[in-house]
Amino acid sequence: MNGMLNPGSISRSHTPNTDIMKPFRKLLICTLAGGLSISTANAQDADSTGLPGDQFSLAAALDLFKKASSPEDFEKLLNTEGNDANNLDLNADGETDYVKVIDKKEGDLHVFVLQVAVSETEDQDIATIELEKTGESTAVLQIVGDEDIYGEETIVEPTEGDAAAFLTGNREEHGPAFVEYNGVIVNVWLWPSVRYVYAPAYVAWRSPFRWRAHPMWWRPWRPVSFAVFHPRRVVYGPRYAIVTTRRVTRARVFYRPARVTSVTVAHRHSANVTRYRSTRTTTTVTGPRGKVSRKTTTVTGPRGNKVKRTKLRRN
DSSP states (O other): OTTSOOHHHHHHHTSOOHHHHHHHHHHHHHHHHHHHHHHHHHHHHTTOOSSGGGGBOHHHHHHHHHHOSSHHHHHHHHTSTTSSSBOOOTTOSSSOOOEEEEEEEETTEEEEEEEEEOSSSOEEEEEEEEEEEEETTEEEEEEEEOHHHHSSOEEEEEOHHHHHHHHHSOHHHHOOOEEETTEEEOOOTTSHHHHHHTSTTOOOOBOOOBTTBOOTTOOOOOOOOHHHHHHHHHTTTTTEEEESOOSSTTHHHHHGGGOOOOHHHHHHTHHHHHHHHHTEEEEEEEETTEEEEEEEEEEEOTTSOEEEEEEEEEO
């Protein structure tokens, strides 16, 4: 018996010390979480083009315009942290830029210019919301991203995900919808901001703010990384879509002479813009409804990743 080991002593000697194991478990959890975070960030960075347009959501801006009661209210919504439209820092000062709204009006045509003061002497147009009344109770609208910000003019409009409510919902609430051969063109007549600008007493809104002269309520915030901002943009996909057809055809001619660009912004992003434009390819295929042009843009992003965007145009 004296030569036999006490079973209890064996059990105690082989029981892992939980106090010693705790740091290792924490290290393992942190390593796994860090790897998952890096993997997620890399996947999201794969959608980055390195262009300034990565930091401003056209769809979110259009969604805010839909909710706004007026162009002035729309400007406030654009510059409110948490509304997930604006993440721009064009002057690289570590704070978000204030986006001004300027309504250029001609008859039933409105072109709302979204513009940033880059310095005391330079402004840069980010996008334009093009709106036109097409009937007694119908209006059509699109937002067009500036070519220096997005690499090419990028057109976004309300799409079938939003239009479904117009077709199946209460017509008195939503109004009639346009029906096109390849989908639905949303009638925006009952958007509060649209009704506001077509009221008889409306005076075209022109933001009174400029470089270092901002409203008292505005508080700039630090821009978030693309990996954080990107998921906030994609949630608008079901309601808004990139298209190639201009609905407000005379808006381009009306706005183009008044377009404002910044030499500083163009110089800072010239390499990425040039790369974006030089890698576009256009092919034409014949589909069941005739010829379709497919434009595929392949861009090498800031991390060396390849980003592809494909647009279809029916001829």
